[in-house]
Amino acid sequence: MRFFNTEGPVHCAQHYCLPPLVRWDLDEILGLIERQKYFLLHAPRQTGKTSCMLALMEHLNREGVYQALYVNIETAQTVREDVASGMRAICGAIGASARGILGETRLFEWLDEALAEQGAHGALSGMLTRWSAAAERPIVLLLDEVDALVGDTLVSLLRQLRTGYTQRPALPFPQTVMLCGVRDLRDYRIHARSEPAPITGGSAFNIKAKSLRLGDFSAAETRTLLEEHTQETGQAFTPEALARVWELTCGQPWLVNALADRTCFEQPEGRDRSRPISAAMIDAAKESMILERVTHLDQLADKLREERVRRIIEPMLAGELLGNLPLEDRDYLVDLGLLRRAQGGGLEVANPIYREVLPRMLASGPQDSLPRIAPTWLDAQGRLDPERLLTAFLAFWRQHGEPLLCSAPYAEIAPHLVLMAFLHRVINGGGSLEREYAIGAGRMDLYLRYGETTLGLELKVWRDGRPDPCAQGLKQLDGYLAGLGLDSGWLIIFDRRGGQPPIAERTGAEEVSSPAGRRIWVIRG
Template identity: 50%
Template sequence: MPRWFNTAGPCQSAKHYMLPPAARLPRMQRLIEQEGYFIIHAPRQIGKTTAMLALAHELTNSGKYTAIMVSAEVGAAFPKDIDKAEKAILSAWQQAARIRLPANLQPPSWPAAPAGSQINRALQEWTITSPRPLVVFIDEIDALQDEVLIGVLRQLRDGYPNRPQGFPQSLALVGLRDVRDYKVASGGSDRLHTASPFNIKVESLTLRNFTREEVGELYAQHTHDTDQIFSDTAVDRAFYLTQGQPWLVNALARQIVEVIAPDPTINITVEHFDQAKENLIRRQDTHLDSLAERLRDSRIRQIVEPILSGQALGDIPLDDRRFALDLGLLRRDPAGGLTIANPIYREVIPRVLASGPQDSLPIIQPSWLQSDGTLDIDKLLDAFLQFWRQHGEPLLRSAPYHEIAPHLVLMAFLHRVVNGGGTLDREYAIGTDRMDLCLRYGSVILAMELKVWRDGRPDPLNAGLEQLDRYLAGLGLDQGWLVIFDKRDQIPSIAERTMTASAQTPKGKKITVIRG
């Protein structure tokens, strides 16, 4: 049976290219031997369910444990009714056990118990009747909320002292968040903030991304099956674009081998991965769409907005920063500071945020194209100035992030330009006080630096020219645009203040300065 790159649901070794999941959680075996209760949290579609299913299967096949992964997700349908939630959860556990365990290891019929104690009694009975120590991984635990979530956690804590004879020897809560971020409605907060009422955990583990070597190993499985070769530079590009995020690693390869280069005699190159990246971003697959949904969360917005504008984060609570890291949206750069987790997310985030202004754009004729279809930079400048003077004010109100609204409107306009056959790349980082854009259209490359003039700050012209010098040097260009958005109070309207001027960088590069 031919295998394929999986992008939907848990991987199965007979059907999908996959890596040994337990290799990314090396400490779990010891925690289980030590009768530990612990947390496994990681972003969606990074392989948690695949890893837990595989590990449970491995533990059970060893003959030493009765190990199973079950889910609490069905209980989310009853956020205020602990009795119905427990019954739904336990019914799902019975079904999972029938499918995943041999008959002699399956649980007995669940004993009758009052609401609020049914999970505890069921696990107790199963432990006592099991011929082996019981190990349980509870997936989607953070789908539960409020009284139901707290009730389940308290039952697990209550049974913990009775392990391993009267309660599972080891138990893991598996979800998107660490236990401190589970959603509750109590004490004026929407999160637990501490491990209580699951203060029995010995550790919180997260499932790491693939390494570069593991990406190569995964792609080599396809080469083994089909003889289609991924060049070393292509694997390097895949790792750079994804930083090893498993869904992205699989999604790029799937797009290439099934859509872009389905002929196995075609060797996979860097260009194939760049095309696959653009395809994924345009399609906004479910994974990227759910990422976009996170941007509406106020805790995420307060971090992403200054990153996009190059500002310092300020006094953002540690829990909120940790939450963004747990979601997989950000990572800590080895050189210091928080940064967007990978280049694909770095492209997706501003595109998503610019989609509101983009959908609000009026019909714009491509006056920036010459008769042969090539891009004319002077005509592009004229078109943007006309567009900005006429439509800038209302479009700024359609941007979801107020601090970078001008950036988003400009990007929306430029997306309309590149939709005709170009690309728009972005660079931004905490503390740089700028965003860089690189528009590529055929043989034409236009570099832009975006700055904001805020109250109490000096004119950013000189700083922008110095920074643009370095950006242009990196691209091998001699000219570019410096766009300065004026966000000071008590200034004329956009139509009145929008103007252009010529300038030079300290190294003599020719710059068009656009003030708006």
């Protein structure tokens, strides 16, 4: 029986899969190879790059026009700036792959000759020249995890490939080299000991003909993948479940496979093949993935510590404009798969799961710092009472707001993160908290659901030099609550202006009517 794959390359005999070569324009790839071009493939982690490269190698070798070889060179990452060790590791990986995949055993002999004649900075080009001269067919070399390399080792790799390329046809060299990694070559900022200043991958490898990006699944491809399970087992996905997978993932390949795998093979209800997969089961799988901080999501959240990531994510969560941030920083987050460029322009978080993971991970510090809080917001029947919740929050914020702000990793949105930490303590596995935020919106919207109780909240910040955001917030909250079908909600205004009294003194709440006549509690803190 096949299953959904969440680790390593896909094998269609073992895994539900879309044939890898249908995910990109094969004619374009073959055209680049035919014209002897060197090019790049890049995409976020766990989107299928390796599967596509392996499929391309098999296709080319089966057709018999070229001799193609896939090589993962990330083992050279560990030597960092040691060029001699790095080039030995890269050349060794190429030699081992050639021996195992093509049955070519002479590369290690050629490597020793190249090292003796040309040293570490010529070993790769020397070995590839000898191989190309002896090969019966033109060589297509597919190098994976290139952007895992750093410093002088990466510079040496790129420049040896560039040297070999420019010396053709006087000297034999691979017909095509494809470099693959998470980032596009333009974003390689190489800090090399041999260079007075950082250099870019584009300047070190200016022979690149094209950069190709492997995209996410389309809605139709997502549905096709899920329906392979139905064809194999007879277990159907309801139309709502199919739509929910697409809605949550926007086609991110690992997320699609992980949601389906967890639902169909780990949940007791999902393992019952007589039961169709429902949207509620998909939601439960999503929540468990986030709570367990599965590896993919944990690696994604780890990027939040990087300064260039913080400079974009922090104002985005606050609903502020990004300002004059470098294009390479914005492109970097798109290449990582954290963000995407919306069809109408502008940046947005790549999918709803990431949109939930980012603030939740950032709020984990304040959440771990929370003191023990009695659930006074529940009534005698265990139902959430919004008025009791308001009283509990005001008391919590007056007592703990000031010190907890220091535990938040992003200072500009510290109040947002502390509030979310408190609300996660409130739901505590018995409810859900959904977030909406966008660049330039000037707010963050939250939707809390606990049993039969729902609550819509809007968060705004009052900063120096700006007017009181209350009037604008009430109007915006009307629109948000209308979309949720609610006639009441909270508007929370965090006063971050200088010279204000302590939080314990300035925190309070009053009930007002919105422009549309909704009952709103305006909370200031």
